[in-house]
Amino acid sequence: MTEKITSKELSKKITEEYLDEAxxxxxxxxxxxxxxxxxxxxxxxxxxxxxIYPENHAxxxxxxxxxxxxxxxxxxxxxxxxxxxxxxxDLAYRATGxxxxxxxxxxxxxxxxxxxxxxxxxxxxxxxxxxxxxxxVFDTPxxxxxxxxxxxxxxxxxxxxxxxxxxxxxxxxKKFDYDRLREVxxxxxxxxxxxxxxxxxxxxxxxxxxxxxxxxxxxIAVYRRGTPECVEYxxxxxxxxxxxxxxxxxxxxxxxxxxRLYWENLPVWFxxxxxxxxxxxxxxxxxxxxxxxxxxxxxxxxxxxLVTLAENYVSRFSNSTIEDRASMALELxxxxxxxxxxxxxxxxxxxxxxxVPTLKDVLTKKTGIPALVFESDMGDQRFYSEAQIRTRxxxxxxxxxxxxx
Amino acid sequence: MWExxxxxxxxxxxxxPYPSIKEWAERSGKKVVGSTFADAxxxxxxxxxxxxxxxxxxxxxxxxxxxxxxxxxxxxxxSNLELVLSYAGDVFHGFVLPQVxxxxxxxxxxxxxxxxxxxxxSYLAPRQVDRPSARYWVKKELERLIDxxxxxxxxxxxxxxxxxxxxxxxxxxxxxxxxxxLKKKNPSSLTxxxxxxxxxxxxxxxxxEFNRSLRRIRDTIKPRGDSDGFTDxxxxxxxxxxxxxxxxxxxxxxxxxxxxxxxxxxxxxxxxPEGGNPIDALTERHxxxxxxxxxxxxxxxxxEEMKTIYRETGAKAIVYVHIEFCESQEYDLPDLxxxxxxxxxxxxxxxxxxxxxxxxxxxxxLQAFFESLKGV
Numbered sequence: 001m002t003e004k005i006t007s008k009e010l011s012k013k014i015t016e017e018y019l020d021e022a023x024x025x026x027x028x029x030x031x032x033x034x035x036x037x038x039x040x041x042x043x044x045x046x047x048x049x050x051x052i053y054p055e056n057h058a059x060x061x062x063x064x065x066x067x068x069x070x071x072x073x074x075x076x077x078x079x080x081x082x083x084x085x086x087x088x089x090d091l092a093y094r095a096t097g098x099x100x101x102x103x104x105x106x107x108x109x110x111x112x113x114x115x116x117x118x119x120x121x122x123x124x125x126x127x128x129x130x131x132x133x134x135x136x137v138f139d140t141p142x143x144x145x146x147x148x149x150x151x152x153x154x155x156x157x158x159x160x161x162x163x164x165x166x167x168x169x170x171x172x173x174k175k176f177d178y179d180r181l182r183e184v185x186x187x188x189x190x191x192x193x194x195x196x197x198x199x200x201x202x203x204x205x206x207x208x209x210x211x212x213x214x215x216x217x218x219x220i221a222v223y224r225r226g227t228p229e230c231v232e233y234x235x236x237x238x239x240x241x242x243x244x245x246x247x248x249x250x251x252x253x254x255x256x257x258x259x260r261l262y263w264e265n266l267p268v269w270f271x272x273x274x275x276x277x278x279x280x281x282x283x284x285x286x287x288x289x290x291x292x293x294x295x296x297x298x299x300x301x302x303x304x305x306l307v308t309l310a311e312n313y314v315s316r317f318s319n320s321t322i323e324d325r326a327s328m329a330l331e332l333x334x335x336x337x338x339x340x341x342x343x344x345x346x347x348x349x350x351x352x353x354x355x356v357p358t359l360k361d362v363l364t365k366k367t368g369i370p371a372l373v374f375e376s377d378m379g380d381q382r383f384y385s386e387a388q389i390r391t392r393x394x395x396x397x398x399x400x401x402x403x404x405x
Numbered sequence: 406m407w408e409x410x411x412x413x414x415x416x417x418x419x420x421x422p423y424p425s426i427k428e429w430a431e432r433s434g435k436k437v438v439g440s441t442f443a444d445a446x447x448x449x450x451x452x453x454x455x456x457x458x459x460x461x462x463x464x465x466x467x468x469x470x471x472x473x474x475x476x477x478x479x480x481x482x483x484s485n486l487e488l489v490l491s492y493a494g495d496v497f498h499g500f501v502l503p504q505v506x507x508x509x510x511x512x513x514x515x516x517x518x519x520x521x522x523x524x525x526x527s528y529l530a531p532r533q534v535d536r537p538s539a540r541y542w543v544k545k546e547l548e549r550l551i552d553x554x555x556x557x558x559x560x561x562x563x564x565x566x567x568x569x570x571x572x573x574x575x576x577x578x579x580x581x582x583x584x585x586x587l588k589k590k591n592p593s594s595l596t597x598x599x600x601x602x603x604x605x606x607x608x609x610x611x612x613x614e615f616n617r618s619l620r621r622i623r624d625t626i627k628p629r630g631d632s633d634g635f636t637d638x639x640x641x642x643x644x645x646x647x648x649x650x651x652x653x654x655x656x657x658x659x660x661x662x663x664x665x666x667x668x669x670x671x672x673x674x675x676x677x678p679e680g681g682n683p684i685d686a687l688t689e690r691h692x693x694x695x696x697x698x699x700x701x702x703x704x705x706x707x708x709e710e711m712k713t714i715y716r717e718t719g720a721k722a723i724v725y726v727h728i729e730f731c732e733s734q735e736y737d738l739p740d741l742x743x744x745x746x747x748x749x750x751x752x753x754x755x756x757x758x759x760x761x762x763x764x765x766x767x768x769x770x771l772q773a774f775f776e777s778l779k780g781v
Contacts, residue, residue: 078739082477082730114532118507118699121532122736125702129740137702141529141542142510152545153529159538322514347477350732354511357473358518375475 007237011220014229022050022105031108031172034127036120037222038294038316039113039138040161040309042188045226046181047168049109053223054127055120057104058086061093062269062379064100071380073098085348085379087123094130109133109171111164115140115319117351136167140314145321157310181305184226189299194234195221196296201241202287203336206250206257208241211286212276213251215267221295251285258283259400260337262329264359265344265352266291266378278390282397287336290317290328291352322355326362333367340400341367345375347383370403372396406432407610408617412599415618419602420648422609423493426458429611436498436558441485441512442643443667443697444530445503446547446687448677451612452562452570453554458497459608461668462759463488464647473515474508480729481644482508484759490519499524499557501550505532505699506733526553532700534692544688567683577612578673580619585673587623589637589718592660593630598651600661605648605668636775639714640664642726643698643734646759650726653768657775659724663714665707666726671695698733707737708744715750722751722778724771729758751778 005013025032033049035041037056044051061070067085070092075081077095079088093099110128112121112135121137128135138160141153165176198217202209209217217237224230244250250257261279263286268275279286297312317325332338343360346353360371374392377383406429410418418425430437438450439460447457462484470487489497500520502513504527517525529546531539555561581604588595603622607615638654640661645651645668654661664670674694678686696707711723723745727734738754745752753774755767 078742080735083732083735087736118510118532119732119736121702122733125704126736126740129704135702137533139532139539139542141531142504142513142527144527144529149529149549152549156538156542156545159541160536163536163538322511322518345475347475350478351507351510354474354478354508355514357475358515362518 005236007217007233007240010233010236014220014224014233017229018224019102022052023102025050025105032105033109033111034107034124035111036113036116036124038116038313038318039111040164040313041111042181042184042226042305042309043161043164043168044111046184047165047172047174047176049168049172050105051223052104052107054090054104054123055086056219056223057093057099057101058089058379059269060101061089061099062086063272065270065381066098066100067270067377067379068381070096070098071382081380081382082347084119084123084350085377087119087126089379090123091126094127107131107133110135111138112136113138113140113313115313115316117318117349119349119351134167134171136164138164138313140319143315143320143324145323153314154307154310157314158304158306161306161310178305182301185299185305185308186301187227187231188225188297189301191221191225191230191234192295192297192299194231194238196293198234198238198241199288199292199296200335201238201245204245204250205260205337206248206252206254207260207285207287207336208244208250209287210251210276211263211267211289211292212272214288214292215272218292218295225295225297252280252283256283257285259285259340259397261286262333262336262338262341263289263291263344264329264341264356265289265346266349268344268376268384269379270381271384278393282393284340284397286342287338288332290325290332293328293332294318318351322358322362325355325359326366329359329363330366333363333369339369340396341369341371342396343371343373345373347375347377348379370396370399406614407606408614410615410618412595412622415606416599416602419606419609422458422606423496426456426609427493427496430456430496430498437496438524439489439497439500440528441502441509442481443503443505443671444691444694444700445501445528446550447608448567448570448574448687449547449550450501450554451574452566453558453560455499455554455558456611457501458610460485460488461605461608461644462646463492464760464762465492467760473519474511477730479508479731480758480760481646481731482512486512486515489516494520497523499526501526501528503528503530505530505697508732524557526550526557530691530700533702534700535702540688540692543691544684547684547687564683568679571677571679571683571686573612573616575676575679576616577607577619578676580616580623581607582673583623584619584626585670587626589660589662591628591632592635592658593632594626594628596651597654597659597661598648601645601651601668602648604672608668608672634658635660636722636778637662637718637720639711639718639720639723640666640669640726641711641723642666643728643731644668645726646728646757647761647764649764650755650757650767653764653771656768657772659775662718662720665695665710665714667697671697698731698737704737704740705744708741711745712748712750722753722775725752725754727754727756729756
């Protein structure tokens, strides 16, 4: 009898195969396209361009606590310490070759989608200039709350996707295959449903997953969506978590799970496991965030493929109004029965963080739940104060306890 | 109110135009619409009988903005927010807020949520300009803005009103251009502070009235001393604040002969072609302006533009004004500096914040830079 492959093993296998292919792309006549994590990458996949996400590589280095070292290098090159730690650590990696991984292949072209943030666009501009390489900016205006405006925004995005296709055809001298795109979107649609199912398992009490599991689990959705192996991965992952649910296994035992928490923003990567342990010691589990839900797409396979791509990418939380972000978060509060929230003001990520104070006001007002707000950086340890954060977490849980009495 | 101003009065009013705007609105019964940088089509707003005012921060202390935007947010964004939350909110009946970067995108939301009861519309400028879709989008946004303003004011505008508004705005820019040319040739006729105060105030007051002041100044302006001994410079960046920086330039006899600022040449470049369909002309104008980091994706263009101005004007150096925490500038600057240096062009970078009270550090560095330049 063959042993069932675990999601961890499958993730490792998919990642290794993906990177192997990427490192040998040119030998196979393929190009490497650097992409923002939120971007209509299905178009790359359908056109045999291997997407590489410098953000993922940056996460590996930042999680391994290399942030301060790498960021210092880039500051000596004239970049300020206020820029995104992903960008800073990446630019430093390019200058020094320092990385905890095998690195990432050099790019042939760039796709920057500003539905994620404007920072990536500027970062990619720096890289494109360096190599004198082509860059396509997929401009996604804020998905404002006006129905007619939204229709126009989607039309504008569809026109740009057609421009993107022409841009790729011009570079590769190869005709774009729309049937292949439909197939790729079908895989993305399927894996997205499963990915969302995985995230939504945090509804159970006790929750079988925490946001830290979600952050590990989202990696394949980020860099392998649009492929059958991505679908397979989430099928295996969902089965594993379902098994935990069936057995009543939680991140914390049911009797110890006191605080079911919402997290706003990206994680503090270099404190990833420390935060899980610290919160767990108080009976706290962070269940979810809008960030991990950014890859829960809802592709409509009955629509024109470019329309459903445009609709999905332009409406990500990071490109939505603060009012819409609040509605999305409130829905999660209700669904996951959350009773606390940690709002992280991430110096690196202006696109997410500048909404945080206003979002916090709206969420605390609508839920009646107080929020813990703290400022730090997702990757640069120099902006992190351990003692201060511990004290604040302790004080916050005391406040929540006070409310329960 | 703004038709009979002399140079001294313009400089004074440019420091804090809001009391006069408020008085003007009360007297005329017209509504005031604020916009932040950049590229809000003020001709459209004006055509509705509204007063478009570009909001350019305050030097007054920050009190409420820090609770909405952290200290690593663009200094201008925080300053603008403070201005409307604490100091001049009652001047404005509504806002048309262009979105050109992450910060301005959030600012639109923050203003809408924190200023209930006011008209707040976003102007979704394209953040790419080299593809046909950008033209398509500018036109769509202009049409959406017209619809939105119609709904708010209950008014419809016709092409005639738009054409008239364009003519007034074009005349304003033409006058500023003439005055700029006069100043370049005869720096003693107009100080840097005076010229840039005129350009600034032009973006904040009724242009039909203000054009009369500018016309009279143009017709009567005379050299006020010796025009020798000035060092010609190019001023680059997005804006230049606080305005006392111009005093420093004047003090050490620097003559700005070219610039790339939104409150300078890039504004003057926004003349709209007359004679055709006004919406098409306004669309076309969007692509005629110079480099603006958040919407142009190629810093080589910025470099080429700065280099061309430097060569054509025969300036001795470039002074680049960096607004603290403007992410867009911060990603461009290291490469830009390298390119400028490679070209052998002397460049000095000024780091500024809107709430800066003391410019002593700026003065010292600026003086040292120009002294070393003389020694070359």
